[in-house]
Structure formats: C-alpha cells, structure tokens
Amino acid sequence: MSGDFKDKCGVFAAWNVPEAAHVTYLGLFALQHRGQEGAGIVASNGGRFQGHRGEGLVYNVFSKATLANLPGDRAIGHVRYSTAGGSLAKNVQPLWVESSLSEVAIAHNGNLTNAVTIRHQLEKKGSVFQTLVDTEVILHLMAVAEGNAAAKLKTALSQVEGAYSLIVMTREANETKVFVVKDPYGFRPLALGRLDGGWVAASESCAFDLVGAEMVRELEPGEVVEFSGNEVKSWFLKEKAKPAPCVFEWIYFSRPDSLVFGESVYEMRKKLGEILAEQDKANGLKADMVIGVPDSGIPAAIGYSQASGIPFEMGLIRNHYIGRTFIEPLQSIRDFSVKIKQNPLRGSLVGKKVVVIDDSVVRGTTSKKINQFLRDAGVAEIHMRISAPPTISPCYYGIDTPQKKELIAANMTVNEIRDFMVADTLTYLNMDLITERLKPKTSMCDACFTGKYPIKPKDIV
Ligand code: AMP
DSSP: OGGGGOBOOEEEEEESOTTHHHHHHHHHHHTGGGOOSEEEEEEESSSSOEEEEEESOHHHHOOHHHHHTSOSSEEEEEEEOBOSOSOSGGGOSSEEEEOSSEEEEEEEESOBSSHHHHHHHHHHTTOOOSOSOTTHHHHHHHHHOOSSHHHHHHHHHTTOOBOOEEEEEEEETTEEEEEEEEOTTOOSOOEEEEETTEEEEESSTHHHHHHTOEEEEEOOTTEEEEEETTEEEEEESSSOOOOOOBHHIIIIISOTTSEETTEEHHHHHHHHHHHHHHHHHHHTOOOSEEEEOTTTTHHHHHHHHHHHOOOBOOOEEEOOOOOSOOOOOSSOOTTHHHHTTEEEOHHHHTTOEEEEEESOOSSSHHHHHHHHHHHHTTOSEEEEEESSOOOOSOOSSSOOOOOGGGOHHHHSOHHHHHHHTTOSEEEOOOHHHHHHHHOOSSOOBOHHHHOOOSSOOTTOO
C-alpha cells in the first residue's frame, strides 16, 4: 500500500477572489512540477461545493466548460504526484465528502506517517474508505469529531503524524470556511498572498507570480490560517515541534523562481554549486566547461561556473514536451527512457574535459546513462559533481524516494558509484557544509541524507 501513500503534491486556494476556480487553475499550472498525475479544483459561491477532478496535467484536466461549472469566489485545488499503483482516478484530490448539512474538501501535500495505523483502527470500527490516499483519514477523523469546523479540524490533526501542508474548505449550513494549515514540523512549503483584496495560498510563491498576487508571508510550522467571511484568523495546532523544513525542497523539488523557507531557491542552488567549485579549486581540478543536467542541475552549474571561472555551457538539451507514456517501437531503443528527455550537444563536447553537475543521485541510472551519452559524444573527461549529499534513506514525509535497497549510495561506496556511472571523478556535498553555507534559519529535515528522522514513521515496520 505504501506506493499509494506517497504524495508529493502542490496545493492552492483562493478566498474572496472573483473567478476563484479560474485563478486556482492558473495557480495549479505554476505548481505543475509538484505533480503531473492528476489535478482537481473544488469551488463554492458560499453554497454547495462544485468540483472537477481528473487524471493528467492541469492543461488536460480542465476546459473552459469545466471551469464555467465551478462558479464562486472561493476555491481550493491540488496537483497530484504519486508512485504507480492502485486505481488512480479515485485518488485524485481535493478529496470531498458531503452530508445533508455539511461538506468538507481537502487538498494535501506531504505524507502522513501513521495513516495506515489510524485507517486500520477506523476500519475496525466500521469506517469505509473510498480511496487509497492517506489524506482520507483526516476526513474520517473530522467526521467523528465534535464542535465547529475549526474544532473538528484541530481534533483530527491532533491524531495524525507526519508531513501536511493542507488546504481544507468546509461548509456548515451556509457558512463556508477555508483553512490553510502547516504541520508542526513545517516539512513542506506553504505561503499566503493577497490578490484583488482577497487572499490566495499556495505551495510555492511562483504560483502567486502567475496570478498576479503579492506574497505576504509563509505559514509558521503548526499554524492554521482560517478564512471566514471577511475575517482572517491565525491560530496554532499545538505547541510547536522542533521545525524540520525539508532541505530537498531547496536542492531539487521546488521551482528555482520560488521563495521557500525564507530563501530564493535559485540562490540556494547556486550556492551549492559554489561550494563544489571551491572544493575543486582547492584540489586543482582543470576543466574546459561545466554543464548542468537540465533542468534541476542548471542553477548549481551556474554557481559552479561563476565561482570557478570555468565557462558554463548547455551540453545537454532537454525535451520539455514529454508525457508519462511513450509508444516505443517493438524493437526497443537502447536507453530510451533517458534519451527521450536529454540529448548531448555533440559538436561542442568532443575532446573536452567536462564538469557535469546534477542535483542528486537516487538509483544512479540517470547519471550513468547521461555520462554514457557524453562519452559517445566524444567527451574526454567527466567530473561528476552532485549538489547534495549521497541519498541513503527513503523519505517518509512526501518526497518519492525508493526503499534503501534501491538507493545506490546506501549500497555502494563513492568510488564504486563513480565507476558505475562511468565518470572519471565523483564528488558529493557534505551535509554539514551545506548547513554551514546555506545557513538555514531553523534546523532542517535531512533524513534522506542522514537517516535521522524527525518523526519515527509508525506505518513502517
Ligand atoms: P536516478 O536516475 O534514480 O539516480 O535519479 C536521479 C535524477 O532524478 C536526478 O537527475 C534528479 O534530478 C532526479 N530526482 C531526484 N529525486 C527525485 C524524486 N524524488 N523524484 C523525481 N526525480 C528525482
């Protein structure tokens, strides 16, 4: 079941904003990198909710007609990423339940670490679940809790553990509310903005840029911002935990044009490249050019180039128009899955000593194939530089990493990995150095690099 419980997603909300569903649709576009498998919007004009959800990219899920069916000045939306498995359509968010008097819709980014445990307890008492998504336990816990919507949400969230940046829309009789919530550890990003006198919330600030909203601030760990009528309230779930924002949002996941955990993601990535360059300068490495593996390796490659004086070149060209499934010829093409995404710029690479930068290595297959293409294109030397530490442990808080046995750095030494990925040299960054140079305002979650988990996952035995 674990496959279905892994979601790294994007969420968006609009409150007191004309054409809220349309604005949410645009916001989801900007968050598309956070999930490509499904998208959905639930909207309200103050009365009953209307929703539309579907599999695929935002562009494919919504049309003029479907958006026209989502009237109102409040809406919440979600883009979904999940690993394969399970029937997909029913797992697309926002999840949405209604009874005769009330409705709740919920959009979640992150991963709950005790959802399976809670689900089994609830199922024993007779709850019937509709999806395989961890988020559904929050709906069931709210359904049996006492009090108004805020009290129900608070009671439900006091029982769940793990990572959740949530947007919840509720209706009780004719009162609609939207709650924007960050878990007490603050694992995943979530920010507030203003638009046309109303409010928006989004996983990343790049969504505000697209809709023309002004960023106000990021939520604090454990904070709930509650919108009702013209009132905006901020309150906290419980005593704050030791914050643990995810360092991998800076390294790979967030868009470089976003401001996440108080910092420009682009600047953070450039700094990581600078550290790699300083290490190589000290070792006297000589190279003709530095290239980044597009797109996520590019900012670190620029930082490396600026700090080392070695020219930055494109080196690899990425095809941006790839869907999830390809129709391959029967006689399959070697290394098709990486080839369809990346192609070396042959002419400029022949006989060159090249520093190749990627943001991370998971199984090692991408680096191996890319380096092989570079060798085939006539590159003389490959100095592989990774702008992150070795990934040695899976993430239980919403980034899709495979189990330890599939993580190359958990099973091989750096020299073995270098040989596997046909590089001449290989260097990773050290976590202490990252902390020293990026100077995060709080401690961060680096469990994928250190194996030290801020919350022990109950669902994993
Ligand atoms: P691998 O081929 O398994 O070593 O994957 C490494 C590549 O995947 C790198 O180019 C990363 O930019 C990218 N990557 C790293 N983490 C993830 C993730 N959680 N989901 C998707 N891609 C990732």
